[in-house]
Amino acid sequence: MGQTYWQKLKAGTSHPTYNPREEGYGSATEWAAMFNVRMGFKEASAHKAQRGWKSDYKIIAELSGVHIDENSMWAEIKSAFRKAALNVHPDRTAVHGLSKEEAGEKFRDAQAAYTMLEDIYTIQGRLPK
Numbered sequence: 732m733g734q735t736y737w738q739k740l741k742a743g744t745s746h747p748t749y750n751p752r753e754e755g756y757g758s759a760t761e762w763a764a765m766f767n768v769r770m771g772f773k774e775a776s777a778h779k780a781q782r783g784w785k786s787d788y789k790i791i792a793e794l795s796g797v798h799i800d801e802n803s804m805w806a807e808i809k810s811a812f813r814k815a816a817l818n819v820h821p822d823r824t825a826v827h828g829l830s831k832e833e834a835g836e837k838f839r840d841a842q843a844a845y846t847m848l849e850d851i852y853t854i855q856g857r858l859p860k
Contacts, residue, residue, distance in 0.1 A: 770839070775846035778839055787844035787851075791815050794841050805852055805859060808845070815841040 770778070784790055791808065792799050794815035799808055818827055819837035827834065852858045 770842040770846050772846060772850055775843040778843040779847060782840060782843075784840075784844075787847045790840055790844040791848070794819055794837060805857060808848055808852075812841060812845040 779787075788799050788801065788803070788808075791797075791811050795811040795818060797807075797811040797814060799811045803811075816838065817823065819829065819834050819841060821831050821834040821838055824831055824834055829837065849858070
């Protein structure tokens, strides 16, 4: 068996179709790492400053179509973020009709807003434990 999908991905030689018989499934650690990639606070702050928006709530609300504000519970924000992420994910361009570049930028907007809100809720002690 040649390189696994994950090894090809790291090397930049992965192909668009995934064949688990040829490439394997990867370890549990590799799978967990792929799903836990998150934007850091500094990166989110820089992205927010570059894009110049004021309200993190408004960004997620616009991208998800769900109303959230300062009084929203964390579960509502998390749900709205997930919906926003699905609505603008770059791999779902056929569903939402955006180009990969536009979708990628909107997806980063949603990630940055979510990261900023997570920090606010953590400071305020409003995140569930």
